[in-house]
Amino acid sequence: MKYDVVVIGAGPGGSLAARTCAEKGLSVLLVEKRQEIGAPVRCAEGIGKKDLQRFVEIDRKFIAAEVIGAKIYAPDGTEITLTEEMAGNEVGYVLERKIFDRHLARLAAKAGADVMVKTTAVGMERTRDGVKVKLRRMGEEFDVECKIVIGADGVESRVAKWAGIDTTLKLDEIESCVQYLMTGIDFDPEYCHFWFGNNIAPGGYVWLFPKGNGSANVGIGVMPALANKSPKDYLDEFVDNHFPDGKIVEVVAGAVPVKGEIETAVADNVMLVGDAARHADPITGGGIANAMKAGYYAGIVAAEAIQKGDYSAKTLRKYDELWKNDFGKDLARKRKLQQKLIKMDDETLNKIMHSLAKCKLEEISVKAIIKEVLKKHPKLLWDLKDLFL
Template identity: 40%
Template sequence: MDYDTVVVGAGPGGSTTARFAARNGARTLLLEKREEIGVPVRCGEGIAPRWLEMIDVPLEGDWIANRVRGAKIYSPNGNSLTIEDDNLGTEVGMVIHRDKLDQFLAKLAEDDGAEVRTGVTVTDLLWNGEDVCGVKIRDSNGKESEITCGVVVGADGFESQVGRWANLPTHRKPADMCGALQYTLIDLDIDPEYCEFYLAKGSKGAYIWSFPKSSDESNVGIGCMVSRVKNPGEIKVLLDQFIENHEHFSKGKCVDIQGGGVSLSEPLEKTAGAGVILVGDAARQIDSITGGGVANACLSGEVAGRIIGKATETRDYSKEAMQEYDMEWRKVMEDRLYHSYLAKTKLTEVEPESIDTVVKTMADVGVEEPTVAGILAVLEKHHPEILAEIGDLI
């Protein structure tokens, strides 16, 4: 074998897998098709740093743009709820420069002994009978070659091909697709201490975020269930209307536009096979409520790297050995992901008036735990009729 593991894709999931695989003794090659890691950026750039801390990522460096104090959530009629970062159990606590974070994570992988190559596209898998045993690649000069290894890691993101090539069940329901559009606005005059979430008027299941990098710059974007819009242009109309109606954003100048699909589905039923595992968006480890996936990709990458290290010691990359990864990452986040998935499915059906009431109630009684379970507990006490509307599925 040329390497113990080849990791496909140097996003947060791939770099973290490579880092921990190398740290645990595996000869690791990390391949990225883009010439420059992390460029161009396609991300709202909001993350919760506590997840990164858990996997030993030092919280320092030029990838940190702004530490926020918390989040403000606005219901369709403008009721607002402020959640301080101390008990913000979900996704936002820091706004980052995503390109620099991806480069930083790749550098950490390199420091731990992984070999990193950019401008290399993986074009297919190599097979030894039923087992995956390497990859076919094409470099930036068009030269094709093959690399053999014990386990291939598909960390190739939302449009992952590794899972499909490996015959893992990667189908996704159209109803779980979210369309996202984001503007980077500058020349603003905003409070940089809070990220903001607006549950959009007039379209169930759409929400708008503002992740401020400073008092004059913010990523303002919209996520909208594709099944809820008649044509893709509608998403832009909703975002433009929102900005027009909010003076502190309408004064801004747009310097970047990003769009993309986010899969808000439940995680894949099977994320490992003989000689192959899937990490991050490729395994659909994305939070269906927030659309956040950077931290989850890192968390599952740590698990993957650990299991690959163990498999390398015993030279066992069989289906059974790789299955341990499938079991271990689920212990870390599967419950959380399923709760969010069920909540998202139900929330797209809830009337805006009920959301107004939920947000007002949470603001009135205070939020001890801003998780799906915490919200349900408040509703059970104060609005059992709304709980009956949304709670049964969750």
């Protein structure tokens, strides 16, 4: 079997990459190790409206809920409501990833990509003019030859290791997460909700994202370097305190890379996309939007490289340029902000959040929030002011 490009991993990043390659006329194989694309979900499923619309036509089928803003709860329990200037507009969606991921994979297939599920990449070796990818499908091993491998294989990426890009995460570069899909709980379904505090979720936060019909994703991310028990223990404590009568109808776990911008997501014949390239936002933990952008850029660069007949790291470096110019710098400054935030005690967090009470922001974004904080407490984040103003 021969392809121009093999994409490992059929999440949003991988599917966008495969679709873009196919649309550019390349032959492409999209490989997913699980037997079902999109399941089990490892995600809180939130995404900004604009980010989603950039790459996909909105279809009600994969939108579980829409939200108009965020409610943040300070460690002392103070509730702060954040909305945008343009009141009444939904600012974000909560996706149904099981449907969304399959939809994206289908779009890739429709564009001409081949898709294989229940198929694991178990190795990779460079040949004279390309790469031989070793795949295992239902116990049977076989090789696929290609020119370029796009590693969209998630936080546990193997492609990165094979390509010699060391993306191993340290205990302060990862958020360890657990999430319950809950019903029978009382919350305002027009908002996403966030709880902060060193006793609630050290180095992270608890979230509640509405999923329609009175259900919600209630989850937690904690930084293992700061935690003194497991995320599940923290989440159980939170649920006992806030939603003792809620019913848990699904449990998922996951990990989010919060390392910030990596030096390069490229090696000879290889590009990394999404969580594999540590593209998730170090503050929010959001990863879908950046993964889709990265997948798109990787597809574009793959097409150019194939056209040139040059798949060296030097040529593929164009991909680094594209993702770094788009959101790499943002990852870097969010990492700096995160390093600052994780050192704050609850008293300082309370002070910051109180100053945000009833803010009408230009937009709901970390940048807009930090701008407000800088106005009111310039000293607290002084050394970050140039990054965010």
